[in-house]
Amino acid sequence: MVGDSALERGVTPIELAAMRPPRSEWRQAAARFASNRMATVGIAFLFVVALVAILAPLVARHDPNEQDLLARLKPPTAQHWFGTDELGRDVFARTVYGARYSLFIGIAGSMGGLLVGVSIGLLSGFFGGWVDQLTMRLIDIMLSFPGVLMAILIVSVLGPGLINIIVALTIWFTPTIARIMRGTVLVLKQQDFVEAARSSGAGNLRLMVRHLLPNALSPIIVYGTLSVATAILVAAGLSFLGLGVQPPTPEWGAMIGASRQYIREAPNATFFPGLAIFLTVLSLNFIGDALRDALDPRLNVWTASS
Protein backbone atom coordinates (compact mmCIF):
# COMPACT_ATOMS: atom_id res chain seq x y z
CA MET A 1 0.00 0.00 0.00
CA VAL A 2 2.79 2.41 0.94
CA GLY A 3 4.64 1.73 -2.33
CA ASP A 4 1.55 2.87 -4.18
CA SER A 5 1.52 6.41 -2.80
CA ALA A 6 1.66 9.25 -5.30
CA LEU A 7 4.92 10.70 -3.95
CA GLU A 8 6.84 7.47 -4.53
CA ARG A 9 5.60 7.33 -8.11
CA GLY A 10 7.53 10.54 -8.74
CA VAL A 11 4.73 13.05 -8.52
CA THR A 12 5.75 16.52 -7.37
CA PRO A 13 3.97 18.11 -4.38
CA ILE A 14 2.41 20.71 -6.67
CA GLU A 15 0.88 18.06 -8.87
CA LEU A 16 -0.26 16.30 -5.75
CA ALA A 17 -2.05 19.41 -4.58
CA ALA A 18 -3.77 19.67 -7.94
CA MET A 19 -4.84 16.03 -7.75
CA ARG A 20 -6.26 16.39 -4.30
CA PRO A 21 -10.03 17.05 -4.31
CA PRO A 22 -10.76 20.76 -3.78
CA ARG A 23 -11.44 21.79 -0.21
CA SER A 24 -14.80 21.00 1.29
CA GLU A 25 -16.62 18.86 -1.20
CA TRP A 26 -19.68 19.28 1.00
CA ARG A 27 -19.67 23.04 0.48
CA GLN A 28 -19.43 22.58 -3.27
CA ALA A 29 -22.28 20.11 -3.18
CA ALA A 30 -24.31 22.57 -1.13
CA ALA A 31 -23.73 25.25 -3.76
CA ARG A 32 -24.81 22.91 -6.53
CA PHE A 33 -27.89 21.98 -4.51
CA ALA A 34 -28.83 25.59 -3.78
CA SER A 35 -28.74 26.48 -7.47
CA ASN A 36 -31.38 23.87 -8.27
CA ARG A 37 -34.73 25.60 -8.76
CA MET A 38 -36.82 22.44 -8.39
CA ALA A 39 -35.23 21.73 -5.05
CA THR A 40 -36.01 25.26 -3.88
CA VAL A 41 -39.66 24.82 -4.83
CA GLY A 42 -39.68 21.42 -3.10
CA ILE A 43 -38.17 22.75 0.10
CA ALA A 44 -40.53 25.72 0.17
CA PHE A 45 -43.57 23.48 -0.23
CA LEU A 46 -42.38 20.99 2.39
CA PHE A 47 -41.71 23.86 4.75
CA VAL A 48 -45.33 24.98 4.34
CA VAL A 49 -46.60 21.43 4.89
CA ALA A 50 -44.49 21.04 8.03
CA LEU A 51 -45.65 24.43 9.33
CA VAL A 52 -49.28 23.55 8.65
CA ALA A 53 -48.80 20.22 10.44
CA ILE A 54 -47.36 21.93 13.52
CA LEU A 55 -49.87 24.78 13.57
CA ALA A 56 -52.84 22.60 12.54
CA PRO A 57 -55.21 23.88 15.27
CA LEU A 58 -54.55 27.46 14.16
CA VAL A 59 -54.80 26.80 10.43
CA ALA A 60 -58.00 24.76 10.47
CA ARG A 61 -61.15 26.52 11.61
CA HIS A 62 -63.00 23.25 12.22
CA ASP A 63 -62.32 20.21 14.35
CA PRO A 64 -61.18 17.37 12.03
CA ASN A 65 -63.52 14.87 13.69
CA GLU A 66 -66.53 17.12 14.21
CA GLN A 67 -69.46 15.63 12.31
CA ASP A 68 -72.31 17.59 10.78
CA LEU A 69 -74.73 15.09 9.31
CA LEU A 70 -76.87 17.88 7.87
CA ALA A 71 -73.97 19.07 5.73
CA ARG A 72 -72.69 15.79 4.26
CA LEU A 73 -70.80 15.53 0.95
CA LYS A 74 -70.83 19.27 0.24
CA PRO A 75 -68.63 20.83 -2.45
CA PRO A 76 -66.07 23.49 -1.46
CA THR A 77 -67.60 26.68 -0.02
CA ALA A 78 -66.33 29.72 1.88
CA GLN A 79 -67.23 27.90 5.10
CA HIS A 80 -65.62 24.57 4.11
CA TRP A 81 -62.73 25.29 1.72
CA PHE A 82 -62.34 21.68 0.60
CA GLY A 83 -66.01 20.77 1.15
CA THR A 84 -67.25 18.08 3.54
CA ASP A 85 -67.03 14.29 3.54
CA GLU A 86 -69.57 11.48 4.04
CA LEU A 87 -69.98 12.32 7.74
CA GLY A 88 -70.09 16.07 7.18
CA ARG A 89 -66.55 16.58 8.47
CA ASP A 90 -64.49 19.47 7.13
CA VAL A 91 -62.12 18.04 4.50
CA PHE A 92 -59.75 21.02 4.80
CA ALA A 93 -59.32 20.49 8.54
CA ARG A 94 -58.80 16.76 8.01
CA THR A 95 -56.23 17.35 5.25
CA VAL A 96 -54.38 19.83 7.46
CA TYR A 97 -54.31 17.45 10.44
CA GLY A 98 -53.44 14.61 8.06
CA ALA A 99 -50.10 16.28 7.33
CA ARG A 100 -49.07 15.39 10.89
CA TYR A 101 -49.67 11.69 10.39
CA SER A 102 -48.25 11.37 6.89
CA LEU A 103 -45.09 13.35 7.60
CA PHE A 104 -44.49 11.56 10.89
CA ILE A 105 -45.01 8.09 9.42
CA GLY A 106 -42.91 8.89 6.36
CA ILE A 107 -39.99 10.27 8.33
CA ALA A 108 -40.12 7.71 11.15
CA GLY A 109 -40.46 4.76 8.77
CA SER A 110 -37.59 5.74 6.51
CA MET A 111 -35.34 6.82 9.41
CA GLY A 112 -35.99 3.47 11.07
CA GLY A 113 -34.97 1.71 7.88
CA LEU A 114 -31.89 3.93 7.54
CA LEU A 115 -30.77 3.30 11.10
CA VAL A 116 -31.15 -0.47 10.97
CA GLY A 117 -30.05 -0.82 7.33
CA VAL A 118 -26.93 1.34 7.68
CA SER A 119 -25.88 -0.53 10.84
CA ILE A 120 -26.36 -3.93 9.26
CA GLY A 121 -24.67 -2.93 6.01
CA LEU A 122 -21.74 -1.35 7.83
CA LEU A 123 -21.12 -4.32 10.13
CA SER A 124 -21.71 -6.86 7.41
CA GLY A 125 -19.45 -5.17 4.87
CA PHE A 126 -16.73 -4.40 7.42
CA PHE A 127 -16.40 -7.78 9.07
CA GLY A 128 -17.32 -10.01 6.12
CA GLY A 129 -17.12 -13.74 6.75
CA TRP A 130 -20.02 -16.04 7.50
CA VAL A 131 -22.09 -13.38 9.27
CA ASP A 132 -21.93 -11.32 6.09
CA GLN A 133 -22.86 -14.33 3.97
CA LEU A 134 -25.81 -15.16 6.19
CA THR A 135 -27.04 -11.56 6.28
CA MET A 136 -26.81 -11.22 2.53
CA ARG A 137 -28.75 -14.46 1.96
CA LEU A 138 -31.47 -13.20 4.30
CA ILE A 139 -31.55 -9.90 2.42
CA ASP A 140 -31.79 -11.74 -0.90
CA ILE A 141 -34.79 -13.60 0.41
CA MET A 142 -36.44 -10.45 1.73
CA LEU A 143 -35.91 -8.77 -1.62
CA SER A 144 -37.50 -11.68 -3.44
CA PHE A 145 -40.85 -10.39 -2.24
CA PRO A 146 -41.85 -8.05 -5.04
CA GLY A 147 -42.59 -4.37 -4.32
CA VAL A 148 -44.71 -3.66 -1.28
CA LEU A 149 -45.69 -7.30 -0.65
CA MET A 150 -43.28 -7.57 2.28
CA ALA A 151 -44.81 -4.48 3.92
CA ILE A 152 -48.31 -5.88 3.36
CA LEU A 153 -47.29 -9.19 4.95
CA ILE A 154 -45.87 -7.42 8.01
CA VAL A 155 -48.90 -5.21 8.66
CA SER A 156 -51.20 -8.15 8.12
CA VAL A 157 -49.27 -10.06 10.79
CA LEU A 158 -48.91 -7.16 13.24
CA GLY A 159 -52.36 -5.74 12.62
CA PRO A 160 -53.21 -2.19 11.59
CA GLY A 161 -52.07 0.90 13.49
CA LEU A 162 -49.66 3.82 13.42
CA ILE A 163 -46.73 2.11 15.16
CA ASN A 164 -47.14 -1.13 13.24
CA ILE A 165 -47.02 0.66 9.93
CA ILE A 166 -43.77 2.36 10.95
CA VAL A 167 -42.36 -1.03 11.96
CA ALA A 168 -43.46 -2.47 8.62
CA LEU A 169 -41.80 0.37 6.69
CA THR A 170 -38.62 -0.02 8.73
CA ILE A 171 -38.38 -3.74 7.99
CA TRP A 172 -39.28 -3.10 4.36
CA PHE A 173 -36.56 -0.47 3.80
CA THR A 174 -33.83 -2.27 5.72
CA PRO A 175 -32.64 -4.81 3.10
CA THR A 176 -32.26 -2.26 0.29
CA ILE A 177 -30.38 0.22 2.47
CA ALA A 178 -28.21 -2.51 4.02
CA ARG A 179 -27.26 -3.67 0.55
CA ILE A 180 -26.35 -0.16 -0.67
CA MET A 181 -24.34 0.47 2.49
CA ARG A 182 -22.52 -2.86 2.33
CA GLY A 183 -21.56 -2.28 -1.30
CA THR A 184 -20.17 1.16 -0.48
CA VAL A 185 -18.25 -0.16 2.54
CA LEU A 186 -16.72 -2.99 0.50
CA VAL A 187 -15.29 -0.45 -1.95
CA LEU A 188 -14.12 1.99 0.75
CA LYS A 189 -12.49 -0.76 2.80
CA GLN A 190 -9.92 -1.32 0.04
CA GLN A 191 -8.77 2.28 -0.01
CA ASP A 192 -5.54 3.63 1.35
CA PHE A 193 -7.03 5.94 3.96
CA VAL A 194 -8.56 3.00 5.81
CA GLU A 195 -5.22 1.23 5.83
CA ALA A 196 -3.58 4.42 7.05
CA ALA A 197 -6.05 4.86 9.89
CA ARG A 198 -5.66 1.24 10.90
CA SER A 199 -1.88 1.43 10.98
CA SER A 200 -2.06 4.55 13.11
CA GLY A 201 -3.93 2.52 15.68
CA ALA A 202 -7.63 3.03 14.99
CA GLY A 203 -9.80 0.22 16.33
CA ASN A 204 -12.67 -1.41 14.45
CA LEU A 205 -15.35 0.81 15.96
CA ARG A 206 -13.39 3.97 15.25
CA LEU A 207 -12.69 2.84 11.69
CA MET A 208 -16.36 2.22 11.06
CA VAL A 209 -17.80 5.30 12.71
CA ARG A 210 -15.12 7.90 11.98
CA HIS A 211 -13.73 6.77 8.66
CA LEU A 212 -16.15 4.54 6.74
CA LEU A 213 -19.49 6.05 7.72
CA PRO A 214 -18.76 9.69 6.76
CA ASN A 215 -17.42 8.57 3.39
CA ALA A 216 -20.47 6.44 2.69
CA LEU A 217 -22.94 9.22 3.47
CA SER A 218 -23.73 10.52 -0.03
CA PRO A 219 -25.74 7.57 -1.30
CA ILE A 220 -27.40 7.23 2.11
CA ILE A 221 -28.51 10.87 2.18
CA VAL A 222 -29.94 10.65 -1.32
CA TYR A 223 -31.64 7.34 -0.74
CA GLY A 224 -32.89 8.54 2.64
CA THR A 225 -34.63 11.56 1.12
CA LEU A 226 -36.23 9.52 -1.63
CA SER A 227 -37.26 6.87 0.88
CA VAL A 228 -39.27 9.42 2.88
CA ALA A 229 -41.22 10.01 -0.35
CA THR A 230 -41.67 6.27 -0.87
CA ALA A 231 -42.64 5.77 2.77
CA ILE A 232 -45.39 8.38 2.53
CA LEU A 233 -46.73 6.76 -0.65
CA VAL A 234 -46.61 3.23 0.73
CA ALA A 235 -48.11 4.20 4.09
CA ALA A 236 -50.94 6.05 2.34
CA GLY A 237 -51.51 3.03 0.10
CA LEU A 238 -51.67 0.66 3.08
CA SER A 239 -54.05 2.95 4.95
CA PHE A 240 -56.15 3.21 1.79
CA LEU A 241 -56.40 -0.60 1.77
CA GLY A 242 -57.50 -0.50 5.41
CA LEU A 243 -54.23 -2.06 6.64
CA GLY A 244 -52.59 1.07 8.04
CA VAL A 245 -53.86 3.97 10.09
CA GLN A 246 -57.53 3.39 10.90
CA PRO A 247 -60.48 5.75 10.51
CA PRO A 248 -61.52 8.15 11.91
CA THR A 249 -57.86 9.26 12.13
CA PRO A 250 -57.44 11.92 9.44
CA GLU A 251 -54.56 10.24 7.63
CA TRP A 252 -54.52 11.04 3.90
CA GLY A 253 -54.64 7.48 2.61
CA ALA A 254 -57.30 6.44 5.12
CA MET A 255 -59.39 9.49 4.16
CA ILE A 256 -59.34 8.46 0.51
CA GLY A 257 -60.15 4.87 1.42
CA ALA A 258 -63.19 5.94 3.45
CA SER A 259 -64.53 8.54 1.01
CA ARG A 260 -63.98 6.67 -2.24
CA GLN A 261 -67.42 5.06 -2.28
CA TYR A 262 -68.85 8.58 -2.37
CA ILE A 263 -66.56 9.74 -5.15
CA ARG A 264 -69.48 10.43 -7.49
CA GLU A 265 -71.34 12.60 -4.97
CA ALA A 266 -68.33 14.31 -3.40
CA PRO A 267 -65.13 13.99 -5.43
CA ASN A 268 -63.62 16.73 -3.25
CA ALA A 269 -63.37 14.37 -0.24
CA THR A 270 -61.12 12.08 -2.30
CA PHE A 271 -59.38 14.69 -4.41
CA PHE A 272 -57.82 16.97 -1.79
CA PRO A 273 -56.10 14.41 0.45
CA GLY A 274 -54.71 12.74 -2.68
CA LEU A 275 -53.43 16.08 -3.97
CA ALA A 276 -51.73 16.61 -0.61
CA ILE A 277 -49.95 13.25 -0.89
CA PHE A 278 -48.99 13.92 -4.50
CA LEU A 279 -47.51 17.38 -3.89
CA THR A 280 -45.67 16.33 -0.73
CA VAL A 281 -44.13 13.30 -2.43
CA LEU A 282 -43.31 15.35 -5.54
CA SER A 283 -41.48 17.92 -3.38
CA LEU A 284 -39.46 15.20 -1.69
CA ASN A 285 -38.56 13.72 -5.07
CA PHE A 286 -37.45 17.16 -6.33
CA ILE A 287 -35.17 17.45 -3.31
CA GLY A 288 -33.90 13.88 -3.59
CA ASP A 289 -33.07 14.35 -7.26
CA ALA A 290 -31.29 17.62 -6.62
CA LEU A 291 -29.31 16.04 -3.80
CA ARG A 292 -28.27 13.21 -6.08
CA ASP A 293 -27.15 15.63 -8.78
CA ALA A 294 -25.28 17.67 -6.19
CA LEU A 295 -23.62 14.82 -4.33
CA ASP A 296 -23.02 12.18 -6.94
CA PRO A 297 -24.48 12.44 -10.42
CA ARG A 298 -23.49 8.86 -11.25
CA LEU A 299 -25.75 7.38 -8.60
CA ASN A 300 -28.88 5.74 -9.84
CA VAL A 301 -30.81 5.27 -6.66
CA TRP A 302 -34.17 5.07 -8.37
CA THR A 303 -33.71 1.59 -9.66
CA ALA A 304 -32.37 0.44 -6.31
CA SER A 305 -35.74 0.98 -4.72
CA SER A 306 -37.79 -1.00 -7.16
Next chain:
Amino acid sequence: MGEYLVKRLLLAIPTVIGVVTLVFFAIHLAPGDPVALMIPPDLPAGIREEREAAIRARYGFDKPLHVQYLTYLGNIARLDLGRSLRTNARIIDELPQRFVNTLQLGILAMMVSTTLGVTLGVISAVKRGTWIDNATMFGALFGVSIPNFWFGLLLMLGVGLYWGVLPPSGFNGSILTWEGFRHAILPAITLGTGSAAILARFARSSVLDVIVQDYVRTARAKGLAERVVVLRHVLKNALIPIITLLGLQFGAVLSGAVVTETVFAWPGVGRYLITGINGRDFPVVQGTVIFIAIGFVLINLVTDLLYAYIDPRVRFR
Protein backbone atom coordinates in the same frame (compact mmCIF):
# COMPACT_ATOMS: atom_id res chain seq x y z
CA MET B 1 -26.88 -22.46 -22.27
CA GLY B 2 -28.29 -25.76 -20.96
CA GLU B 3 -25.74 -25.88 -18.17
CA TYR B 4 -26.51 -22.29 -17.22
CA LEU B 5 -30.22 -23.06 -17.12
CA VAL B 6 -29.71 -25.97 -14.72
CA LYS B 7 -27.41 -23.89 -12.53
CA ARG B 8 -29.94 -21.06 -12.32
CA LEU B 9 -32.81 -23.46 -11.57
CA LEU B 10 -30.84 -25.05 -8.73
CA LEU B 11 -30.03 -21.60 -7.33
CA ALA B 12 -33.72 -20.70 -7.28
CA ILE B 13 -34.60 -23.60 -4.95
CA PRO B 14 -32.95 -22.23 -1.77
CA THR B 15 -34.59 -18.85 -2.48
CA VAL B 16 -38.02 -20.46 -2.68
CA ILE B 17 -37.40 -22.40 0.55
CA GLY B 18 -36.17 -19.18 2.14
CA VAL B 19 -39.33 -17.34 1.10
CA VAL B 20 -41.57 -20.05 2.54
CA THR B 21 -39.50 -20.11 5.75
CA LEU B 22 -39.66 -16.35 6.17
CA VAL B 23 -43.42 -16.19 5.68
CA PHE B 24 -43.96 -19.16 7.99
CA PHE B 25 -41.91 -17.72 10.83
CA ALA B 26 -43.18 -14.17 10.30
CA ILE B 27 -46.68 -15.45 10.96
CA HIS B 28 -45.83 -17.96 13.69
CA LEU B 29 -43.30 -15.97 15.70
CA ALA B 30 -45.11 -12.63 15.51
CA PRO B 31 -46.50 -11.32 18.77
CA GLY B 32 -50.00 -12.62 19.30
CA ASP B 33 -51.47 -16.07 18.89
CA PRO B 34 -51.94 -17.01 15.23
CA VAL B 35 -54.98 -19.03 16.24
CA ALA B 36 -56.58 -15.93 17.72
CA LEU B 37 -55.92 -14.23 14.38
CA MET B 38 -57.67 -17.08 12.64
CA ILE B 39 -60.91 -16.79 14.59
CA PRO B 40 -63.35 -14.42 12.93
CA PRO B 41 -63.83 -11.66 15.52
CA ASP B 42 -67.62 -11.76 15.23
CA LEU B 43 -68.09 -15.21 16.81
CA PRO B 44 -69.97 -15.64 20.14
CA ALA B 45 -67.92 -16.68 23.19
CA GLY B 46 -68.89 -20.35 23.58
CA ILE B 47 -68.31 -21.23 19.92
CA ARG B 48 -65.08 -19.28 20.02
CA GLU B 49 -63.20 -21.65 22.37
CA GLU B 50 -64.58 -24.69 20.62
CA ARG B 51 -63.45 -23.37 17.24
CA GLU B 52 -60.06 -22.47 18.68
CA ALA B 53 -59.38 -26.02 19.91
CA ALA B 54 -60.59 -27.46 16.62
CA ILE B 55 -58.26 -25.21 14.66
CA ARG B 56 -55.30 -26.05 16.89
CA ALA B 57 -55.83 -29.74 16.27
CA ARG B 58 -56.57 -29.37 12.58
CA TYR B 59 -53.55 -27.23 11.78
CA GLY B 60 -51.27 -29.10 14.15
CA PHE B 61 -50.58 -26.05 16.35
CA ASP B 62 -50.39 -28.38 19.34
CA LYS B 63 -47.22 -29.84 17.80
CA PRO B 64 -43.74 -28.29 18.25
CA LEU B 65 -42.86 -25.47 15.85
CA HIS B 66 -40.21 -27.37 13.88
CA VAL B 67 -42.66 -30.22 13.22
CA GLN B 68 -45.23 -27.69 12.00
CA TYR B 69 -42.63 -26.06 9.78
CA LEU B 70 -41.53 -29.34 8.18
CA THR B 71 -45.14 -30.38 7.63
CA TYR B 72 -45.84 -27.05 5.97
CA LEU B 73 -42.79 -27.37 3.71
CA GLY B 74 -43.89 -30.88 2.75
CA ASN B 75 -47.39 -29.65 1.94
CA ILE B 76 -46.05 -26.87 -0.25
CA ALA B 77 -43.87 -29.35 -2.13
CA ARG B 78 -47.10 -31.20 -2.94
CA LEU B 79 -48.69 -27.87 -3.97
CA ASP B 80 -51.00 -27.89 -0.99
CA LEU B 81 -51.49 -24.42 0.51
CA GLY B 82 -54.24 -25.42 2.94
CA ARG B 83 -57.87 -24.35 3.06
CA SER B 84 -59.61 -21.04 3.55
CA LEU B 85 -61.06 -20.59 7.04
CA ARG B 86 -64.01 -18.69 5.63
CA THR B 87 -65.05 -20.75 2.64
CA ASN B 88 -63.15 -23.99 3.33
CA ALA B 89 -62.11 -23.98 -0.35
CA ARG B 90 -58.65 -25.31 -1.20
CA ILE B 91 -56.46 -22.24 -1.65
CA ILE B 92 -54.49 -23.76 -4.50
CA ASP B 93 -57.77 -24.18 -6.41
CA GLU B 94 -58.74 -20.56 -5.80
CA LEU B 95 -55.47 -19.01 -6.93
CA PRO B 96 -54.90 -19.99 -10.60
CA GLN B 97 -57.95 -18.21 -12.11
CA ARG B 98 -57.24 -15.13 -10.00
CA PHE B 99 -53.59 -15.27 -10.93
CA VAL B 100 -54.48 -15.41 -14.63
CA ASN B 101 -56.61 -12.29 -14.10
CA THR B 102 -53.76 -10.49 -12.33
CA LEU B 103 -51.34 -11.63 -15.00
CA GLN B 104 -53.55 -10.25 -17.77
CA LEU B 105 -53.70 -6.90 -16.01
CA GLY B 106 -49.96 -7.04 -15.29
CA ILE B 107 -49.02 -7.82 -18.88
CA LEU B 108 -51.20 -5.03 -20.22
CA ALA B 109 -49.75 -2.64 -17.63
CA MET B 110 -46.23 -3.67 -18.62
CA MET B 111 -47.10 -3.06 -22.27
CA VAL B 112 -48.25 0.44 -21.35
CA SER B 113 -45.20 1.14 -19.20
CA THR B 114 -42.62 -0.37 -21.56
CA THR B 115 -43.95 1.31 -24.70
CA LEU B 116 -44.35 4.65 -22.99
CA GLY B 117 -41.32 4.45 -20.69
CA VAL B 118 -38.68 3.08 -23.05
CA THR B 119 -39.83 5.22 -26.01
CA LEU B 120 -39.86 8.43 -24.01
CA GLY B 121 -36.59 7.54 -22.29
CA VAL B 122 -34.81 6.92 -25.59
CA ILE B 123 -36.21 10.07 -27.21
CA SER B 124 -35.24 12.01 -24.11
CA ALA B 125 -31.66 10.76 -24.28
CA VAL B 126 -31.29 11.35 -28.01
CA LYS B 127 -32.69 14.87 -27.62
CA ARG B 128 -30.92 15.48 -24.33
CA GLY B 129 -30.89 19.04 -23.06
CA THR B 130 -33.86 20.09 -25.21
CA TRP B 131 -37.33 20.95 -23.96
CA ILE B 132 -38.49 17.46 -24.97
CA ASP B 133 -35.95 15.95 -22.57
CA ASN B 134 -36.89 18.33 -19.78
CA ALA B 135 -40.62 17.78 -20.25
CA THR B 136 -40.22 14.00 -20.27
CA MET B 137 -38.10 13.93 -17.14
CA PHE B 138 -40.49 16.30 -15.40
CA GLY B 139 -43.36 14.03 -16.40
CA ALA B 140 -41.44 11.02 -15.09
CA LEU B 141 -41.12 12.72 -11.69
CA PHE B 142 -44.88 13.25 -11.69
CA GLY B 143 -45.35 9.60 -12.56
CA VAL B 144 -43.39 8.29 -9.57
CA SER B 145 -44.88 10.82 -7.18
CA ILE B 146 -48.55 10.27 -7.87
CA PRO B 147 -50.28 7.86 -5.47
CA ASN B 148 -51.55 5.20 -7.88
CA PHE B 149 -54.76 4.49 -5.99
CA TRP B 150 -55.66 8.17 -6.18
CA PHE B 151 -54.70 8.38 -9.85
CA GLY B 152 -56.86 5.30 -10.49
CA LEU B 153 -59.82 6.86 -8.69
CA LEU B 154 -59.43 10.08 -10.71
CA LEU B 155 -59.35 8.10 -13.98
CA MET B 156 -62.37 6.11 -12.84
CA LEU B 157 -64.23 9.29 -11.95
CA GLY B 158 -63.28 11.27 -15.05
CA VAL B 159 -63.19 8.67 -17.82
CA GLY B 160 -65.47 6.03 -16.30
CA LEU B 161 -68.20 7.97 -14.52
CA TYR B 162 -68.38 11.53 -15.92
CA TRP B 163 -67.24 10.98 -19.48
CA GLY B 164 -68.52 7.42 -19.55
CA VAL B 165 -66.45 6.11 -22.47
CA LEU B 166 -64.93 3.22 -20.50
CA PRO B 167 -66.43 1.00 -17.78
CA PRO B 168 -65.37 2.25 -14.31
CA SER B 169 -64.75 -1.18 -12.73
CA GLY B 170 -65.13 -4.96 -12.91
CA PHE B 171 -63.78 -7.61 -15.30
CA ASN B 172 -65.22 -10.58 -17.22
CA GLY B 173 -62.08 -12.75 -17.18
CA SER B 174 -60.41 -12.19 -20.55
CA ILE B 175 -58.69 -9.16 -22.03
CA LEU B 176 -58.96 -10.85 -25.42
CA THR B 177 -62.66 -10.05 -25.56
CA TRP B 178 -63.68 -6.48 -26.47
CA GLU B 179 -65.60 -5.95 -23.22
CA GLY B 180 -62.76 -7.39 -21.14
CA PHE B 181 -60.22 -5.22 -22.91
CA ARG B 182 -62.31 -2.10 -22.32
CA HIS B 183 -62.48 -2.96 -18.61
CA ALA B 184 -58.72 -3.41 -18.49
CA ILE B 185 -57.68 -0.07 -20.01
CA LEU B 186 -58.06 2.17 -16.95
CA PRO B 187 -56.53 -0.33 -14.47
CA ALA B 188 -53.62 -0.98 -16.84
CA ILE B 189 -52.89 2.74 -17.20
CA THR B 190 -53.12 3.17 -13.41
CA LEU B 191 -50.80 0.26 -12.75
CA GLY B 192 -48.37 1.09 -15.57
CA THR B 193 -47.77 4.77 -14.84
CA GLY B 194 -45.28 4.48 -11.99
CA SER B 195 -43.37 1.79 -13.82
CA ALA B 196 -43.34 3.85 -17.04
CA ALA B 197 -41.76 6.73 -15.16
CA ILE B 198 -39.01 4.58 -13.66
CA LEU B 199 -38.34 2.93 -17.02
CA ALA B 200 -38.16 6.30 -18.80
CA ARG B 201 -35.48 7.52 -16.42
CA PHE B 202 -33.56 4.29 -16.57
CA ALA B 203 -33.78 4.00 -20.37
CA ARG B 204 -32.53 7.57 -20.70
CA SER B 205 -29.44 6.99 -18.58
CA SER B 206 -28.84 3.62 -20.22
CA VAL B 207 -28.88 5.20 -23.71
CA LEU B 208 -26.66 8.04 -22.51
CA ASP B 209 -24.11 5.46 -21.32
CA VAL B 210 -23.99 3.87 -24.76
CA ILE B 211 -24.21 6.97 -26.92
CA VAL B 212 -20.71 8.15 -25.92
CA GLN B 213 -19.05 4.83 -26.83
CA ASP B 214 -16.42 4.71 -29.58
CA TYR B 215 -18.37 2.30 -31.76
CA VAL B 216 -21.25 4.77 -31.91
CA ARG B 217 -18.85 7.47 -33.09
CA THR B 218 -17.49 5.02 -35.64
CA ALA B 219 -20.99 4.28 -36.88
CA ARG B 220 -21.63 7.99 -37.32
CA ALA B 221 -18.23 8.53 -38.91
CA LYS B 222 -18.85 5.96 -41.59
CA GLY B 223 -21.87 8.00 -42.63
CA LEU B 224 -24.80 6.02 -41.29
CA ALA B 225 -28.08 7.85 -40.94
CA GLU B 226 -28.80 9.01 -37.37
CA ARG B 227 -31.89 6.80 -37.29
CA VAL B 228 -29.80 3.71 -38.11
CA VAL B 229 -27.18 4.64 -35.55
CA VAL B 230 -29.79 5.02 -32.83
CA LEU B 231 -31.81 1.92 -33.66
CA ARG B 232 -29.04 -0.53 -34.59
CA HIS B 233 -26.05 0.56 -32.60
CA VAL B 234 -27.28 2.44 -29.58
CA LEU B 235 -30.62 0.87 -28.77
CA LYS B 236 -29.50 -2.72 -29.20
CA ASN B 237 -26.79 -2.28 -26.59
CA ALA B 238 -28.76 -0.01 -24.30
CA LEU B 239 -31.60 -2.54 -24.12
CA ILE B 240 -29.55 -5.14 -22.23
CA PRO B 241 -29.65 -3.47 -18.80
CA ILE B 242 -33.24 -2.38 -19.46
CA ILE B 243 -34.33 -6.03 -19.67
CA THR B 244 -33.13 -6.70 -16.12
CA LEU B 245 -35.11 -3.76 -14.87
CA LEU B 246 -38.17 -4.96 -16.81
CA GLY B 247 -38.13 -8.18 -14.79
CA LEU B 248 -37.94 -6.26 -11.51
CA GLN B 249 -40.65 -3.88 -12.65
CA PHE B 250 -42.91 -6.77 -13.53
CA GLY B 251 -42.64 -7.91 -9.92
CA ALA B 252 -43.39 -4.40 -8.70
CA VAL B 253 -46.40 -4.30 -11.02
CA LEU B 254 -47.69 -7.62 -9.65
CA SER B 255 -47.52 -6.35 -6.09
CA GLY B 256 -48.88 -2.95 -7.10
CA ALA B 257 -51.85 -4.85 -8.48
CA VAL B 258 -53.00 -5.31 -4.87
CA VAL B 259 -53.94 -1.63 -4.77
CA THR B 260 -55.15 -1.29 -8.36
CA GLU B 261 -57.34 -4.37 -8.07
CA THR B 262 -58.96 -2.94 -4.97
CA VAL B 263 -59.72 0.35 -6.75
CA PHE B 264 -61.19 -1.25 -9.87
CA ALA B 265 -62.80 -4.34 -8.29
CA TRP B 266 -60.54 -6.55 -10.39
CA PRO B 267 -60.88 -10.25 -9.45
CA GLY B 268 -57.17 -11.03 -9.05
CA VAL B 269 -54.75 -12.39 -6.43
CA GLY B 270 -54.29 -8.94 -4.91
CA ARG B 271 -57.92 -8.62 -3.98
CA TYR B 272 -57.92 -12.21 -2.75
CA LEU B 273 -55.04 -11.30 -0.44
CA ILE B 274 -56.78 -8.19 0.89
CA THR B 275 -60.03 -10.13 1.41
CA GLY B 276 -57.97 -12.73 3.29
CA ILE B 277 -56.33 -10.10 5.51
CA ASN B 278 -59.61 -8.32 6.27
CA GLY B 279 -61.34 -11.63 7.00
CA ARG B 280 -58.48 -12.79 9.24
CA ASP B 281 -58.25 -15.77 6.93
CA PHE B 282 -54.66 -16.49 7.74
CA PRO B 283 -54.02 -19.59 5.55
CA VAL B 284 -55.19 -17.51 2.58
CA VAL B 285 -52.75 -14.70 3.46
CA GLN B 286 -49.89 -17.13 3.95
CA GLY B 287 -50.66 -19.06 0.77
CA THR B 288 -51.17 -16.00 -1.42
CA VAL B 289 -48.01 -14.24 -0.28
CA ILE B 290 -45.95 -17.37 -0.93
CA PHE B 291 -47.64 -17.85 -4.30
CA ILE B 292 -46.87 -14.28 -5.44
CA ALA B 293 -43.29 -14.43 -4.12
CA ILE B 294 -42.55 -17.71 -5.90
CA GLY B 295 -44.10 -16.24 -9.06
CA PHE B 296 -41.69 -13.32 -8.75
CA VAL B 297 -38.69 -15.66 -8.27
CA LEU B 298 -39.71 -17.45 -11.48
CA ILE B 299 -40.08 -14.15 -13.38
CA ASN B 300 -36.58 -13.16 -12.28
CA LEU B 301 -35.31 -16.54 -13.41
CA VAL B 302 -36.83 -16.02 -16.86
CA THR B 303 -35.33 -12.51 -16.99
CA ASP B 304 -31.89 -13.87 -16.15
CA LEU B 305 -32.16 -16.54 -18.80
CA LEU B 306 -33.29 -13.98 -21.37
CA TYR B 307 -30.38 -11.82 -20.33
CA ALA B 308 -27.91 -14.69 -20.75
CA TYR B 309 -29.43 -15.45 -24.16
CA ILE B 310 -28.99 -11.88 -25.38
CA ASP B 311 -25.61 -11.28 -23.75
CA PRO B 312 -23.52 -14.50 -23.86
CA ARG B 313 -20.85 -13.01 -21.57
CA VAL B 314 -23.21 -13.47 -18.61
CA ARG B 315 -23.17 -17.26 -18.93
CA PHE B 316 -19.48 -17.49 -18.18
CA ARG B 317 -19.41 -15.42 -15.04
